[in-house]
Amino acid sequence: MKTIILKSALAAFLSATALTSVNAQLKLEVQPAKPNIIVFLVDDMGWQDTSVPFWDSVTNANRKFHTPNMEQFAATSIKFTQAYANSICTPSRVSLLSGMNAARHRVTNWTAFKDKPVDYNDDKLMVPQWNVNGLSPVPGDPRSVYVTTLPQILKNNGYYTIQCGKAHFGAYGTVGADPLKLGFVKNIGGSAAGNPASYLAEDDFGYNPEKFILQADIPNMKKYWHTNTFLTEDLTKEAELAMDTAQMKKKPFFLYMAHYAVHLPYNADQRFVQKYLDEGLTKPEAAYAALVEGMDKSLGDLMKYLDQHNLTQNTIIIFMSDNGGFSHPPRQGNDNTQNYPLRGGKGSLYEGGVREPMMVRWPGVTKAGSICKQYVHIEDFYPTLIEMADIKRYQTVQTVDGESIVPYLKNPKKSDPERVLVWNFPNNWTGGNLGDDNAWMTSIRQGDWKLIYFEKYGRLELYNLRDDIKEAHDLAKKRPAETKLLAKLLTQKLKLYNAQLPVDKLTGKPVPMPDEIVGL
Template sequence: MKTPISLMLIFLSVPTLWSCQRTEEKQTEKPNIVVFFVDDMGWQDTSVPFWTEITEWNKRYHTPNMEKLASQGMKFTQAYAHSVCSPSRTSLLTGMNPARHGVTNWTLRKDISTDHEDEVLEFPAWNLNGLQPVDTINNSIFATTLPSILRAHGYHTIHVGKAHWGAMDTPGANPLNLGFDINIAGHAAGGLGSYLGENNFGNATPGAHTLPWGVPGMEKYHGHSIHLTEALTLEAIAALNEAKKKDQPFFLYFSHYTVHIPLEADERFYDKYQNLEEPEAKYASMVEGMDKSLGDIMNYLQQNNLDENTIIIFISDNGGLSATARGGIPHQHSSPLNSGKGSAYEGGIRIPMLIKWPNVTVPGSSFEDYLIIEDLFPSLLHMANVTTPTIVQTVDGENLTPHLQGKAQGKFREKPLIWHYPNNWGPTGPGIGATSTIREGDWKLVYWYKYEKRELFNIREDIGELIDRSTENPEKVMELAKKLADYLKEVNAFRPKDKRSGEFIAWPDEGLL
């Protein structure tokens, strides 16, 4: 076995006089942007409390660099994504809600759905080939992507880690086709065979790429005792070193594979969690490894005089995994939220989110309004001073920047939040199934296609969604069901059919009018 190579970080992050002078010359109206994207990280998988109370989960995990970022920027207590990965990732890159872009489930193989069979529902022919740079791929969405817009406006665009936009054997599988100048380790798959360099990151043989679960492009680490999280961090810093040489701002989309399964310990941190059962000890070490990566990026920016002109956005792509593969009680890993990844309930869609915008966001502040991941598309463009981009799609996201700048009054979002998942993820549990959901104010309505059933929750009073208030509030059910149905019809959203009758399942408001 070869020796660890983490010491490379020391040499990669040492600033030079030339780089410092170069950086000072590049302080322009266009800031650098880092999107630090974590996979399957739940709302409670951090020592940063995103609730009104510090929970036992917050005490379990050690994320000092998230704490540092929160102290330097703004914490978002009601940030949302979608319940599984590809829908969220497509929404971030396009500004579209999944009901509009149609990538409603996770993608992998061309023309093959990832839906599990159901005895009642026939699932729609959703856009299973994912996000594409062309309009000639069937069952896909063609859109103008965030990195392509930034590149057209002078940015050097870097992708590191998990991509998971286009299906295998389609152009969208390669981030280079979606607007990135550099792609490190990104391809069609959203999972991986192994995090361990000793296992060649899931590739069958050293120096090769094994589809679908082998991580590509990391061959120089094959056979080394290194965790993928650290290897990707080394590569990200090397890419930033190259970006420094260019007379242009950079956009780094650093999308970790962690903390997605398989749960494989990051040995740098594993010993400190031996009081936990093995799956949870591995998980906690992976969380801390992710946090170390965040700290390495933040330290690099500071050491190279880039931190005062670099926006950092920290997010997850969905709620934390809780239905399978974890220790402890299933569906409880984001408590007080109900359920986890794949669920329409809060545990499946509420995510940790932090933004540091130097000299704009108030250090140590909190943002209490709700927002959703597609809001980052127009927000990032405005942060980059791209105000009139040429795009082909209709954008659902709303611009957050006036609120970050303290220039806006009142609540952030006038339109309700919408989630649309007319699919079958596979695992079962609370809130997991074919659903469409709307939240407006404190009220949230979940519509179940299989049962044509509506649940109503008051999130402010019942964050765990334990009390269905639909019976006692029929007017609110009707109001939200109509708004949800009107939007789904407007965007021609996919919906399942009933196998028994061959007819489409009713819209959320049908039978109430």
């Protein structure tokens, strides 16, 4: 009898063990794959450069542009109406790949050639020793910020990482100029170039065999030379081929689709330009609007690709611009009117220079057609995408300043009015040629309040963005308590980041901190 009982117990044990093993195997098999990720970054696209309104009403600018694919995307995603980047391209791109605030990473202006700053001279101030060489994955590189990049972390966790379009992470002649050294396994058209010499394939994108032109350094795109295609279109085709490769390798992909559009030069995209000319736009403005629509078609083409390959439900798409819209000739209209109702444009720390169109579609998480009013920053992409990819264990050599926006993606009504955003631009972008609001500035936002410090003039300006999105009414003198509080908080943040300030030529010392302004 004992033998029978023992045999029965053993059989039950083996059966339970086998069942547990089968259940474990089934659990492994049904676990969802890591999501594919597309970051669709546009260059120099203003907050209003779309038929999708990001304000509480439709504007004349919204009516001018035709972006039907953005409209379709907005209907299926969450729209952020207060999303920010830096005022210039390379600082934003370094913040995206590092998660660092520009005040900390010190790549505070656009990069060009190794060891050569691009700033204009000034009669009163000098630029500090900012990181003119950009981002580097190698410790000790001079005038560079040492970073564990976002694509490197994704690559380490099984992603097929694709850089397509504009890179502009580092100066020509540095390791950071090569996306393949930064964690990308595929590079399509990315280099130290900040804009193309030409969008026209028939012009070989501006290549000249007798003279090196940095803007024409668009690698791996020669197959399109001597054709009648357009760079935006060609990059999209190459992105699709790269996603094909990821599928063949059975890997999730991270596509950094970073268009050169809509940056100068404003070559006319013949697929779209005529209707804008017929509507009475000047030739440059019609070409600009066509650049926008060509970018929009690229977004639509990528969404169609996902649908055709049954990838839509497991692919996250983030749409964003790298800085505010260019707001000077050859754009049509008076200076700094192109981003209305926002003040200023690219290069400025007024809203027109830093507020961007941003949308996110995360199937199964984000609510279609929802809107989030929480202010966020491009440095937030780093921790956000790592969380989206469900990567729990990773290390970085840099301090990450960005905050994950996943809570807002899950609950658009969630808000954090205590959060602080900081911008630092101790540089001279245009030498005053485009106005005094494109140089020597640092700024802070907390809640509805925003303070801007004009370092050359020792001037503080205070705005309430809830009541005055146009930044038309400086409240610094009327609201001294708020001015002092934000000046003190900005100073604390700048010191925490070990931020740089411009140097006074007379004293040889940095300009005063915001809370040291006389009369404050």
